[in-house]
Amino acid sequence: MTSQESTKIFIKDPNKTYGLMxxxxxxxxxxxxVPEDTVExxxxxxxxxxxxxxxxxxxxxxxxxxxxxxxxxxxxPLVTPNPGKAPWYFTGIQELIHYTDKPVIxxxxxxxxxxxxxxxxPYIDRKPKTRLGTLFNRILVGGERRKVLILLFTSFIVxxxxxxxxxxxxxxxNWDFVLPWR
Amino acid sequence: xxxxxLQGISESAVWRSIFRTGIPDTDLKKSLFIFNxxxxxxxxxxxxxHGLRISYTFCLGGISCLLFILLTLTGFLLxxxxxxxIERAYFDMQALALVYNGKILRNLHRWSAxxxxxxxxxxxxxxxxxxxxxxxxxxxxxxGILLLILTLAxxxxxxxxxxxxLAYWGITVxxxxxxxxxxxxxxxxxxxxxxxxVGHEALLRFYVLHCVVLPFLTALLMAIHFWRVRKDGGIxxxx
Numbered sequence: 001m002t003s004q005e006s007t008k009i010f011i012k013d014p015n016k017t018y019g020l021m022x023x024x025x026x027x028x029x030x031x032x033x034v035p036e037d038t039v040e041x042x043x044x045x046x047x048x049x050x051x052x053x054x055x056x057x058x059x060x061x062x063x064x065x066x067x068x069x070x071x072x073x074x075x076x077p078l079v080t081p082n083p084g085k086a087p088w089y090f091t092g093i094q095e096l097i098h099y100t101d102k103p104v105i106x107x108x109x110x111x112x113x114x115x116x117x118x119x120x121x122p123y124i125d126r127k128p129k130t131r132l133g134t135l136f137n138r139i140l141v142g143g144e145r146r147k148v149l150i151l152l153f154t155s156f157i158v159x160x161x162x163x164x165x166x167x168x169x170x171x172x173x174n175w176d177f178v179l180p181w182r
Numbered sequence: 183x184x185x186x187x188l189q190g191i192s193e194s195a196v197w198r199s200i201f202r203t204g205i206p207d208t209d210l211k212k213s214l215f216i217f218n219x220x221x222x223x224x225x226x227x228x229x230x231x232h233g234l235r236i237s238y239t240f241c242l243g244g245i246s247c248l249l250f251i252l253l254t255l256t257g258f259l260l261x262x263x264x265x266x267x268i269e270r271a272y273f274d275m276q277a278l279a280l281v282y283n284g285k286i287l288r289n290l291h292r293w294s295a296x297x298x299x300x301x302x303x304x305x306x307x308x309x310x311x312x313x314x315x316x317x318x319x320x321x322x323x324x325x326g327i328l329l330l331i332l333t334l335a336x337x338x339x340x341x342x343x344x345x346x347x348l349a350y351w352g353i354t355v356x357x358x359x360x361x362x363x364x365x366x367x368x369x370x371x372x373x374x375x376x377x378x379x380v381g382h383e384a385l386l387r388f389y390v391l392h393c394v395v396l397p398f399l400t401a402l403l404m405a406i407h408f409w410r411v412r413k414d415g416g417i418x419x420x421x
Contacts, residue, residue: 036228036230037230037231037232038228038229038230038231039228039229039231039234040209040212040213040227040228041212041216041225041226041227041228041229042206042212042215042216042222042227043212044229044234045225045229045233045234048234048236048241049244052241052244052245052248053248056245056248056249057248057252060252060290060293060294060297061286061290063289063293064286064289064290064293065286065289067289067293068285068289069288069289069291069292069293070346070348071275071276071344071346071348072346072347072348073346073347074272074345074346074347075268075272075345075346075347075349075350075380076347076350077350077379077380079347080351081347081351084351084352084354084355085351085352085355086352086355086356086359087337087338087341087352087356088296089299089334089337090338090355090356090359093359094355094359097359103359103362104362104363104364107359107360107362108359108360108362108363108364115327115331118306118327119323119324119327121310121315121323122315122316122317122319122320122321122323122324123320125313125315125316126316126317146313150311153310157307
């Protein structure tokens with residue numbers, strides 16, 4: 001909790017004098033601060049962390065026990081697989097490239113713009129100070145409830161999900177549409 | 183009062199020379215237990231109760247960090263069994279089947295890597311929807327985006343190392359996309375591969391990037407990321 005937040009609740013009135021009113025039984029060493037809703041990291045958080053860690057490790061071991069990492073034939077520049085696919089996290093871009101004959105747009109420009117936009121999110125979504133700022137805020141963020149920003153971000157997530165899924169699962173030879181269960 | 187064995191050990195001079203705090207049975211000792219420990223000192227001694235709610239964080243940042251540690255450990259072991267040359271790389275991968283638990287080691291590394299790409303991305307999604315990037319946490323969001331890019335780069339450079347068809351053509355497709363960059367596209371591809379085609383030079387470059395350069399950068403940014411979480415006031419407040 002920042003000091004700003006705590007002073008909101010306990011405003012010191014310079015016209016009043018303060019004295020010791022009561023001794024309170026407690027385990028917290030906090031003085032002159034708002035009672036915080038905190039717990040000791042040890043053991044509360046560590047218990048959670050250990051459970052989480054062990055579950056993830058167990059899940060990974062089970063996964064590794066039953067599913068082998070793929071290893072195809074040795075690399076051969078003379079044998080081009082059809083289709084040649086990028087790793088799954090880039091198949092969305094590959095799928096986008098398929099729709100256009102200008103691969104620079106989905107391949108380079110869109111990813112770069114996306115990164116720039118993601119980086120700038122905290123600098124776009126701030127409390128506006130000027131009237132122009134308020135206008136920009138309304139267009140780019142959508143006010144205090146940031147409806148525009150949430151809409152844009154959610155479309156980005158859903159779009160990335162859909163194109164990645166299509167690119168990695170529903171594309172076969174010559175990048176034709178196939179059903180993965182056929 | 184009779185002392186238990188544990189208490190006896192924890193009060194002995196040798197134990198106390200290593201761990202300064204005894205059994206953490208009071209609030210003060212619980213704090214010192216974390217405060218005095220090299221490994222735990224990045225944690226706060228107290229934290230907000232809502233930060234423990236799984237439905238707030240889904241532990242995604244923590245799981246990403248855990249996966250990075252697991253990947254480092256399995257990566258170290260795999261480095262003992264792997265040679266970055268086009269004559270040997272593929273056969274080293276096949277030979278893993280002969281190494282005691284070699285296959286499990288590779289599977290763990292592979293699935294953890296895919297998992298880390300997923301959890302880092304989902305961590306970003308979580309931070310967005312909880313609006314945790316707001317001041318004073320703006321720059322930590324930027325570091326987080328850089329970490330996402332580094333995670334993708336780590337995964338991508340590792341993708342070539344098995345030197346099978348999947349790796350070779352995955353990297354060929356990816357670096358071809360890079361070559362679409364206007365004006366300097368060809369140069370970027372050449373810089374990445376060290377040659378015009380994916381070959382020995384590319385394998386060596388990707389190996390050094392994957393095992394040294396990118397993990398070091400990632401660890402450094404992770405340290406700053408965690409440090410800033412503390413400096414910016416711990417876990418963000420709910421909306």
